Amino acid sequence: AQKITQTQPGMFVQEKEAVTLDCTYDTSDPSYGLFWYKQPSSGEMIFLIYQGSYDQQNATEGRYSLNFQKARKSANLVISASQLGDSAMYFCAMRERGYSGAGSYQLTFGKGTKLSVIP
Amino acid sequence: GAVVSQHPSWVICKSGTSVKIECRSLDFQATTMFWYRQFPKQSLMLMATSNEGSKATYEQGVEKDKFLINHASLTLSTLTVTSAHPEDSSFYICSARDAIARSSYEQYFGPGTRLTVT
Secondary structure (H helix, E strand, O other), rough: OEEEEEOOOOOEEEEEOEEEOOOOOOOOOEEEEEEEEEEOOOOOOOOEEEEOOOOOOEEEOOEEEEEOOOOOOOEEEEEEEOOHHHEEEEEEEEEEOOOOOOHHHOOEOOEEEEEEEEE | OOEEEOEEEOEEEEEOOHHEEEEHHOOOOOEEEEEEEEOOOOOEEEEEEEEEEOOOEEOOOOOOOOEEEEEEOEEEEEEOOOOOOOOEEEEEEEEEEEEOOOOOOOOEOOOOOOEOOO
């Protein structure tokens, strides 16, 4: 079974509108972390937001918020007031605790969602 | 702060030759670095975990004799693709974790290296 599932290969959003990118995950580890990264066409991975499995509140970072529904194992990214510069690939990733020091920080990525912002 | 560089940013080599890619943490010490490979329009796949001063841990299906990883210092890890073949053409990205752990969760990614084997 896939550990990270992103069901939307591509999404379109009108400039200044909000958009939600879906992510579901699968783990039996009680301690895990969920990440969202943005990858523009240049290829660099830009960290957007993080949610820990024990965090009580949904994470927010500026225009980015993470809708964390633990029971449903979903961690959707919400981008408010979309901008043209938001057009990029977006990856959801998970870090599980693991049982070895270095392995605790490995990330497993979903297949990504390509977001296109329309002027 | 928290900058990771990769060199070269792109490289073209002939089939059968070897290519070395460097990953450097510029303003922090990284006990652990990760190497990922990304094929066009696909996700990042972890290849190996590199630990300073010890052997790298490779993911299942990754040939350790083909992808040689050396983490000689707290700021430098290298990936050498030996006897490169056209199917090794890909985007290689490294990430590094701050040894002092400025945050408990963040990794810092390099800008990637695009390898084309002709």
